[in-house]
Amino acid sequence: MKKITVYCGSNKGKNPIYAQASEVLADEMIRRNMALVYGAGNVGLMGVIADRMLSAGKEVYGIIPQKLVDIEVAHQGCTELTVVETMRDRKWLMAERGDGFIAMPGGIGTFEELFEIMTLNQLGYIQKPLALYNVNGYYDKLIDFLQHSAEQGFLHQAQLNLLIVSSDPIVLLDKMSAFEPKHIDKWEVK
Numbered sequence: 001m002k003k004i005t006v007y008c009g010s011n012k013g014k015n016p017i018y019a020q021a022s023e024v025l026a027d028e029m030i031r032r033n034m035a036l037v038y039g040a041g042n043v044g045l046m047g048v049i050a051d052r053m054l055s056a057g058k059e060v061y062g063i064i065p066q067k068l069v070d071i072e073v074a075h076q077g078c079t080e081l082t083v084v085e086t087m088r089d090r091k092w093l094m095a096e097r098g099d100g101f102i103a104m105p106g107g108i109g110t111f112e113e114l115f116e117i118m119t120l121n122q123l124g125y126i127q128k129p130l131a132l133y134n135v136n137g138y139y140d141k142l143i144d145f146l147q148h149s150a151e152q153g154f155l156h157q158a159q160l161n162l163l164i165v166s167s168d169p170i171v172l173l174d175k176m177s178a179f180e181p182k183h184i185d186k187w188e189v190k
Contacts, residue, residue, distance in 0.1 A: 001099040005097065006104060009045045040074050042074065063090050065090050128181075131163070
């Protein structure tokens with residue numbers, strides 16, 4: 001894994017721990033000589049992680065729709081800034097370019113990206129590791145809900161088991177590096 005696609009908030013959140021954790025993740029990616037693929041924002045946690053990577057001389061690949069460039073949230077310091085037409089184009093390019101995915105704390109856009117990657121993995125369009133960076137227990141309730149969905153027969157437990165969860169970026173990246181894709185043959189959950 002050389003390029004990690006990171007999904008995260010365009011806000012920093014109310015607790016400073018989220019921005020601090022973004023820097024800790026960036027530091028571990030820097031230590032491992034990894035590049036960042038992300039949504040190209042210069043705001044929120046997106047700006048924090050990109051700035052940290054860039055300050056260490058690492059490659060940062062930003063992908064952003066023109067509409068967001070027009071409202072001046074594009075990070076002009078990216079190693080490579082790709083401007084696309086739609087959010088769908090952005091998501092697909094981010095999925096293609098990353099060797100693995102980390103969802104940091106974020107809002108509805110981050111959730112959408114997380115679930116899209118879960119779906120692409122489930123259907124076999126991609127076979128790449130997906131991790132939740134569970135800073136300060138941010139994703140605890142979502143993890144509980146996903147477990148509930150599996151228990152109710154709407155989500156394969158095997159698919160849920162592929163989701164890597166940790167509040168420690170070292171553990172996240174180690175597990176992502178050791179990831180082995182598993183195809184689920186049965187469509188229907190029993």
